[in-house]
Amino acid sequence: MNFIFISKEKESYLLGLVKKGRWIRKETASLESKEDNLYIARVVQELKGQRAYIIEYEKHEKGFLPYNQTYSSIKPGDEILVQYIKKGKDNKFPRFTQKYMILGDNIHLTPWTKEIRVSRKAKHKKIFDFEEKEYGMILRREGITKSLEEIEREYNDLSNIEKRIEKEKHFLPIPRLILKQNKQIVQFINQYSTQIDYIKTNDKIFKNIIEEKSGKDLIIDEHYDPYYDSALQRDLYNIENKRIKIDDKSEIVFEKTEALVAVDVNYRSSTEKLGDKILETNIKAVYEMAIQMELRSLTGIAVVDCINMNQEMKKQFIRKTNEIIKEFPKLSFHGITSLNLAQFIRTGVKLIDS
Numbered sequence: 001m002n003f004i005f006i007s008k009e010k011e012s013y014l015l016g017l018v019k020k021g022r023w024i025r026k027e028t029a030s031l032e033s034k035e036d037n038l039y040i041a042r043v044v045q046e047l048k049g050q051r052a053y054i055i056e057y058e059k060h061e062k063g064f065l066p067y068n069q070t071y072s073s074i075k076p077g078d079e080i081l082v083q084y085i086k087k088g089k090d091n092k093f094p095r096f097t098q099k100y101m102i103l104g105d106n107i108h109l110t111p112w113t114k115e116i117r118v119s120r121k122a123k124h125k126k127i128f129d130f131e132e133k134e135y136g137m138i139l140r141r142e143g144i145t146k147s148l149e150e151i152e153r154e155y156n157d158l159s160n161i162e163k164r165i166e167k168e169k170h171f172l173p174i175p176r177l178i179l180k181q182n183k184q185i186v187q188f189i190n191q192y193s194t195q196i197d198y199i200k201t202n203d204k205i206f207k208n209i210i211e212e213k214s215g216k217d218l219i220i221d222e223h224y225d226p227y228y229d230s231a232l233q234r235d236l237y238n239i240e241n242k243r244i245k246i247d248d249k250s251e252i253v254f255e256k257t258e259a260l261v262a263v264d265v266n267y268r269s270s271t272e273k274l275g276d277k278i279l280e281t282n283i284k285a286v287y288e289m290a291i292q293m294e295l296r297s298l299t300g301i302a303v304v305d306c307i308n309m310n311q312e313m314k315k316q317f318i319r320k321t322n323e324i325i326k327e328f329p330k331l332s333f334h335g336i337t338s339l340n341l342a343q344f345i346r347t348g349v350k351l352i353d354s
Contacts, residue, residue, distance in 0.1 A: 004192060004202040006185060008224050013203075016226060019195065023226075023235040024176075024327060026295050029184040033039045034084045038100055038179035043078045046082045055082060055096060062093050071096035071112045079174055081165070103181050105190045106151060109138040109158035117230030135159060136287050137342045154156050180205045199226060239295045249277075252304075254292050260301040267307060279313045282306040283320050286342060290328045293346045299330075304342040317342075346347045 007014040008031065017025035036209040039057040043065075045052050051067040053074065065082060074080055082101035102109040107108040110117075113136040133155065143151060172331065173322055189210065196215040199210050210218050224353055228234055238244045245251045255266040265285040267277065282304075309317060314336055321342065325331045 001198070002196045004189060004199045005224070005226050005229075006199070006203065007224065008201075008203040013182070014226065016232075017187065017188075017196070018231060019327075022291060023232050023295060024291055025042070025192070026297070027184065027188060029182050029188075029258075033182060034094070035086065036101075036103060036183065037177055038102075038165065038181065039082055039084070039096075039175060040178050041080055041082045041096070043076050043080065045073055045076055053082075054093070057082060057084070057096065058175055058177065059173070061175075063096045063320050065095040065096045065098065066089065069099060071099055074098075079169070080180070081169060093256050101138070102160050102161050102179070103113045103183065103186060104140075104154050105187070106140055106146050107158070108138045108140065109155070109162060110138060112136075121339050122147060124164055130274070135162060135183040136162050145265075147169045161347075176302060177205065194224060235291065235295060239292065244288055246281070246288050250281045250284065252290070253287055256296075256298060258305055261293065261298055263292075263302065263304040264306065265306055266272045278307050278309055279316055279320075282309065282317055282342075283324070285322050286321050289344070290324060291329055293331065294328060299346050299348050302346065303342040304344070306336070306340040306342055 002017075002019045004015045004188045005014075005018070007016075012031045013029040014132060015025075015027040016023055017031060041055040041057040041063070044054045044056050044062065045196050046069055053065040053067075053070075053076075055063045057063045063082070063084075080098060081100060081243075082096040082098055085095040085097055088094045088249060099110070100111050100339050102111070114132060114134070114137040116132075116139070117136070118139045137158075161179070169178060185206070196216060198219060200219045200221065202220070204220050204222070204262070206304070207218065207220065210216070227236060233340055242255060243253055250265070250267045254263045254264065255264075263285065265282060267281055285306065289302060292298075293302060302335070315349055317336065318333075321333050325333050326342075328346075329345055331347070334345060336342045
């Protein structure tokens with residue numbers, strides 16, 4: 001089974017993608033960030049001189065809501081949905097808007113209006129033949145190349161989140177956080193949702209957005225800790241070791257030096273002829289190297305000292321290696337030398353195909 005886990009740690013969220021029993025993607029996301037979160041807030045005070053309101057968005061936590069960030073007539077005592085815009089400077093209150101958005105990959109839903117707009121960042125303006133709906137939306141730059149069917153599907157997913165919020169906003173306590181919209185977590189889920197069977201988390205605050213946007217089964221276990229997950233024990237063991245077994249007869253020796261990561265491929269049999277096993281073993285070694293670079297959060301140059309291959313094997317090796325690294329967005333392959341040294345670079349940011 002393939003799955004994503006979202007684990008709330010002491011200082012951050014740990015995100016993981018597990019495929020075919022291997023933990024192959026690892027990211028961290030800020031635990032403290034409140035940007036884009038939605039709150040059911042209470043209007044505390046009107047500041048006519050500053051043309052703004054003071055709101056309480058969490059217990060004993062105040063925020064600043066300017067007149068120009070409202071779309072309806074409000075007064076002290078009202079309970080309203082607001083979105084966190086940015087942290088206040090010099091001990092000032094954080095800023096909020098009543099014109100909130102529910103974030104998506106290709107569109108942002110704007111439930112407070114029915115207007116359909118195109119992001120200012122989009123170089124090519126594209127307006128779909130989109131029937132007027134219950135809610136408005138902003139078509140993002142990423143949505144320009146998508147089909148009408150894909151946009152409709154995402155619109156429906158985001159609309160379901162809004163409908164759930166409308167039901168839950170009347171529940172106590174008020175004020176409170178009603179939807180956590182951590183962009184990094186949302187993007188991680190969206191990127192891999194088609195490759196997984198379920199999502200596991202120890203933080204129930206993601207319930208709304210995960211269930212509606214991913215369409216996957218959600219397992220909420222407040223005691224879940226990936227470091228004690230039996231499905232991940234192989235990878236948790238490997239990241240602590242220099243010698244890593246890749247099958248019954250082969251292993252890699254993984255060593256981080258000041259200049260680069262060196263990976264030596266060993267086939268542990270003195271009697272058996274390698275034959276077709278050469279290519280298979282080298283490919284397995286590359287896959288293991290990619291996982292180790294990911295889980296150990298290593299960047300820079302990596303060199304895999306492969307078992308000697310002939311020219312035909314090298315052609316197959318290059319083709320299969322290029323397929324492997326598609327699963328590792330921060331890793332790039334830079335060919336194999338005459339000495340059978342496969343060269344890689346892992347950067348700190350995701351690489352974009354040109």
